[in-house]
Amino acid sequence: MLTAVRMLVTLDPEVLEITWRTIQVSTTATLISVIVGIPIGTMLALRRFRGRGLWVSLINFGMGLPPVVVGLVTWLLLARYGPLGMLGLLYTPTAMVIAQSIIACPIVAGFSMAAIQSLNPKMLLQIRSMGTTRLQFLLLLLWEARLGILSAVIAGFGGVVSEVGASMMVGGNIRGYTRVLTTATVLEVSKGKMELATALSIILLTLTFAVVSLLSHLQQRRSGS
Amino acid sequence: MSITLTASRIRLTRSRKTIVDIDHLSISAGGVLALIGPNGAGKSTLLQILSLLLLPDSGTIEWNGEPVTEGNRLAAIRRMAIVFQDALLLNTTVKRNIEIPQRIRGIPKKDAEMRAEEWMNRLGIAHLARHPARKLSGGEAQRTSIARALALQPQLLFMDEPFSALDYPTRKSLLVRLGDILPASGITTMFVTHDFSEIPYLTNQVAVLFEGRIVQRGNIRDILGESAVSIHTWAPWERIGLP
Numbered sequence A: 001m002l003t004a005v006r007m008l009v010t011l012d013p014e015v016l017e018i019t020w021r022t023i024q025v026s027t028t029a030t031l032i033s034v035i036v037g038i039p040i041g042t043m044l045a046l047r048r049f050r051g052r053g054l055w056v057s058l059i060n061f062g063m064g065l066p067p068v069v070v071g072l073v074t075w076l077l078l079a080r081y082g083p084l085g086m087l088g089l090l091y092t093p094t095a096m097v098i099a100q101s102i103i104a105c106p107i108v109a110g111f112s113m114a115a116i117q118s119l120n121p122k123m124l125l126q127i128r129s130m131g132t133t134r135l136q137f138l139l140l141l142l143w144e145a146r147l148g149i150l151s152a153v154i155a156g157f158g159g160v161v162s163e164v165g166a167s168m169m170v171g172g173n174i175r176g177y178t179r180v181l182t183t184a185t186v187l188e189v190s191k192g193k194m195e196l197a198t199a200l201s202i203i204l205l206t207l208t209f210a211v212v213s214l215l216s217h218l219q220q221r222r223s224g225s
Numbered sequence B: 001m002s003i004t005l006t007a008s009r010i011r012l013t014r015s016r017k018t019i020v021d022i023d024h025l026s027i028s029a030g031g032v033l034a035l036i037g038p039n040g041a042g043k044s045t046l047l048q049i050l051s052l053l054l055l056p057d058s059g060t061i062e063w064n065g066e067p068v069t070e071g072n073r074l075a076a077i078r079r080m081a082i083v084f085q086d087a088l089l090l091n092t093t094v095k096r097n098i099e100i101p102q103r104i105r106g107i108p109k110k111d112a113e114m115r116a117e118e119w120m121n122r123l124g125i126a127h128l129a130r131h132p133a134r135k136l137s138g139g140e141a142q143r144t145s146i147a148r149a150l151a152l153q154p155q156l157l158f159m160d161e162p163f164s165a166l167d168y169p170t171r172k173s174l175l176v177r178l179g180d181i182l183p184a185s186g187i188t189t190m191f192v193t194h195d196f197s198e199i200p201y202l203t204n205q206v207a208v209l210f211e212g213r214i215v216q217r218g219n220i221r222d223i224l225g226e227s228a229v230s231i232h233t234w235a236p237w238e239r240i241g242l243p
Helices: A002-009 A012-048 A050-062 A067-078 A091-117 A119-128 A134-144 A146-161 A166-170 A181-190 A194-221 B043-050 B073-076 B094-104 B110-121 B138-151 B170-185 B197-201 B220-224 B236-240
Strands: B005-014 B017-027 B034-036 B060-061 B080-083 B156-161 B188-193 B205-210 B211-218
Touching: A002 A194, A012 A050, A012 A091, A012 A134, A012 A146, A012 A181, A012 A194, A050 A091, A067 A091, A067 A166, A091 A146, A091 A166, A119 A134, A119 A194, A119 B080, A134 A146, A134 B094, A146 A194, A166 A181, A181 A194, B005 B043, B017 B043, B017 B188, B017 B211, B034 B043, B043 B156, B043 B188, B080 B138, B094 B110, B094 B138, B110 B138, B138 B170, B170 B197, B188 B197, B197 B220, B205 B220, B211 B220
Parallel strands: B034 B188, B034 B205, B080 B156, B156 B188
Antiparallel strands: B005 B017, B005 B060, B205 B211
């Protein structure tokens, strides 16, 4: 604990750099999952089409995807001999963002779908009766479901900031380049430096708590209560 | 300004069951028509079709003789307003609930605010302007819903059993107030109910819907006789010879 406090107070450059990279990678992955996941969740909540059941099952399955499996699949895709090997992304922060986005997308999509489905079906009619264009309808719908949508964002961020398997596999835990708080913690444990590992964990917990608190505050402030 | 809505040969079936089967139905300009029928008669479905929220399997709907098409549907919807049985308010303040639909229809912010204030005053909810809609009582919520609809200055107003979830004093108070507002505003109105006692407050024109079909239409007293207001809701079905 004292080590963690000392590292933060003395602004240890390496710890700050790892923390900043963790924020960058996980926030970018969460944003991508919001951009991709919310429309998918919205479509699955509103539309009835052939194969919808399979999509819903896949999303629900994806919400519990083991990060290490996602890491393996992403590694196979990005490896030099893989289908996307020519991009040269393996062991870069971009690869970590890709893997984390794959983890977060189903979480955001699943929670968004549930949030919209939990609205009174007649509310959809009421919104349409206001004379909304398609875009106005969707924006008003998402705004009305904002408590659940923000829960989706919180769950998505929580899912990626805390994972280690995928980041380790596709990022490689390279010092000064792809090392994030979770992979750094694993490394310090493997070296037997438990005090430093504990310090990094406390920083990770503080960071997660700060982001989730911010989103929760936003969620509750906008609940109208 | 009021307009006339005409529906012709409207058919809707679900799972081989006829839900709505209307040969002809029109609403006179500025008039109030009560649509009454038992549960499952198809009242709410017909209202959704007429308000252009639900496409029938076949049939046409016209505004002042002009058919509603995919191209003019949105413009037509923007001349209507609906009050549902549940108030269905957005999760924001009372005032914002009244302003948002207006803003969606392109009404300038200042005008929307003025209209919201006017209708909150007229419906006795001005003191609740900044109140969260989710914390309103049933009567306050339905007043807000009615204010939201009337602030849109619709040419055609639909009300789908708007008072059925309210207690008697609240229901009566709202009926009396609407009985003053609707004739003065000249808004063409279709009012769905299953309670005959509500009708005389708003109109004397009634259409009776049964199993998706309009089986009678005319003056409430012609259909039900002089004691129409006092009889029990379900007695009319026996009088007009329905099962």
